[in-house]
Amino acid sequence: MRTPSRRRPRALLAAAAAGTLLAPLLSGCWAGAGGAGSGGDAINVLMVNNPQMVELQKLTAAHFTKETGIKVNFTVLPENDVRDKISQDFANQAGQYDVATLSNYEIPIYARNGWLHEMDSYVAKDSAYDEQDILKPMRQSLTADDGKLYGQPFYGESxxxxxxxxxxxxxxxxxxxxxxxxxxxxxxxxxxxxxxxxxxxxxxxxxxxxxxxxxxxxxxxxxxxxxxxxxxxxxxxxxxxxxxxxxxxxxxxxxxxxxxxxxxxxxxxxxxxxxxxxxxxxxxxxxxxxxxxxxxxxxxxxxxxxxxxxxxxxxWLYTWAWGIQDASRNPDKAWKFVSWASSKRYEQLVGEKVGWSDVPAGKRASTYTNADYVKEAAAFQEMTRDAIEGARPTAPGVQPRPAPGIQFVGxxxxxxxxxxxxxxxxxxxxxxxxxxxxxxxxxxxxxxxxxxxxxx
Structure with a gap:
């Protein structure tokens, strides 16, 4: 038999949920990014160790940094570890990391808590980025309750x-x-x-x-x-x-x-x-x-x-996306990195330097009209796009749900x-x-x- 408990306000629920992840931070010292700090012409990026991210790390200095002069300090961790570290830094608004890989699960929740920098203002001024080219399910999944964008997809998947x-x-x-x-x-x-x-x-x-x-x-x-x-x-x-x-x-x-x-x-x-x-x-x-x-x-x-x-x-519907911490000391430079890492130009770079099947796809309509990509990824590209566009995050089962999410509860x-x-x-x-x-x-x-x- 359950013991009744008084219901707490939603804000306290969110704080409690964040608190379970903040325990390691509150119980001892925490060091981030190997001691390298952001500020000036450097930003800190915390990301998951998936193959596409590792390729990004390899390509950044010779291309992004060379073009912009912005140095990127990467911290790359396994999925469970990176989630804990991101939640610690962003929930505390410590500002150690300017950019982190967040999913379409975290971004609406983090935005609601005021932990993320909105991206609409950057998108409006960055015509080369082409936000409308981002697949609609991805744009929707990275938009918060206030109607603003708080993330940009690095790649999308079903x-x-x-x-x-x-x-x-x-x-x-x-x-x-x-x-x-x-x-x-x-x-x-x-x-x-x-x-x-x-x-x-x-x-x-x-x-x-x-x-x-x-x-x-x-x-x-x-x-x-x-x-x-x-x-x-x-x-x-x-x-x-x-x-x-x-x-x-x-x-x-x-x-x-x-x-x-x-x-x-x-x-x-x-x-x-x-x-x-x-x-x-x-x-x-x-x-x-x-x-x-x-x-x-x-x-x-x-x-x-x-x-x-x-x-x-x-x-399922999922994206590893970039979120900019609201407490970032360098949000403008952080956006330049996000814009580059999620751009058509970066996909072209990966296709030419690494291979077209390695392109971080699943996010842009233009990827699926690129002849080089379509040819090399012929085995899976059409089924991938169909799966992403056919995902039903608000109605994934046989009964109504109280919160969105296919492989999670939002x-x-x-x-x-x-x-x-x-x-x-x-x-x-x-x-x-x-x-x-x-x-x-x-x-x-x-x-x-x-x-x-x-x-x-």
Whole structure:
């Protein structure tokens, strides 16, 4: 039985959510950016360690800095670590970092809290940037309640299914044009062990609201489940949520990658590139790495829409975007970096210097009319754009939702809730507890959020 609690005002809820992430900052000393400071002709950029970001870091000094004289000090961290560090600096408005990679989950929340510098004033004066070329779902996802833009996408993504065409051909298997999850499970069993050391499928199991919970929540949506119903009742113990979670856990335990409980995006990318798995359900942005010139599996991968059950589509909508901290000492120079890093010109630079399949795509309409990109990314570019434009962040499931989001719930508390639930799910993947036990604990966690939001 739940203990009643008084509902707190929304501002206090946001502060409480931020406070859970500020704990490391408040409990001891915190050092940022390796001691390098922004100001003058330098800016500090904090970003996730995804392949496209690493390429950006390599290209910046010889191109952006050479052209503008602005030095960029990068701090590059894994996804879970970078989220914690960004929340610490931005929530405290410490100003250590001028620019950070934020997603379409954080940007509306951060903007509402006054932590971000609006970008409309810069866009209005920067005609070369061409804001209208940014795909509409991306623009909308980075616009806050006040109607202003607070982020610019570096790349956009949805999710789809990747599979080894050669392995399927050798086994006499055909990937359906629009696969269901039940079909995927059957195919995973068929291709498990098709080559020595090869497992049927890679699915994230690493704890983190942006790791295991991202793909799993899309499965929950299409199986008919939801985190909260329209009245904010927690529904993690519903038959649909349980069926989806049990399906996911059973699939990855039965035919998934070794060490699945510690495998996130990076580990699944490595497993797929190294031929250790025959299928992988994850971000469309992974295709660029799989099809790059030096990829051992280039040309061997097929692509199919995100698997479904009860919905017509199930792909997520996500962007790693640039946000400028409101406390930045150098917002004008920060915008110059953001404008360059998200520009058509930067995409052209990556295409020429690195390879067109490595372009940080999924954000601009012009990318998909660029003949060089279309030719090299032919295997996946059309399906990627279709997935992004077909994503339904306000209606991803079979029932009305109280907050936007496909692979997340768009409220400040989800950072903490999603992470805690992910730890329970990961423990089930590791075999340390049952799915029923994991969801019982998770439901109790979600009910605490229900108590704060019910009746609004």
């Amino acid at each position: 999710s789809f299914l990747m599979y080894r065409k050669d392995v399927f051909a050798e086994k006499g298997l055909t990937m359906p044009a629009h696969p269901t999850w039940e079909q995927v499970a059957e195919l995973a069993a068929e291709v498990d062990g098709a080559k020595r050391g090869m497992r049927g499928i890679c699915l994230r199991g690493l704890p983190g609201w942006g790791e295991v919970m991202a793909p799993l929540t899309t499965v929950v949506n299409t199986f008919g489940g939801t985190w909260f119903d329209k009245d904010w009742k927690a529904r993690l113990n519903s038959p649909e949520f349980e069926k989806a979670t049990k399906f996911y856990v059973d699939l990855v335990r039965g035919h998934g990658e070794s060490g699945a409980a510690q495998a996130g995006f990076a580990e699944c990318l490595n497993n797929t590139t190294q031929g250790k798995v025959a299928m992988w359900y994850d971000a469309t942005s992974a295709a660029g790495s799989l099809e790059s010139a030096d990829s051992p599996v280039k040309g061997k991968i097929g692509y199919a829409p995100a698997p479904v059950e009860k919905t017509k589509s199930s792909g 409220i400040p508390e989800f950072t903490d809730l999603g992470t805690k639930v992910s730890q329970e799910i990961s423990a089930a993947i590791a075999g340390r507890q049952s799915v029923e036990s994991a969801l019982k604990k998770s439901q109790q966690l979600a009910e605490q959020i229900s108590e704060e939001y019910e009746g609004r």
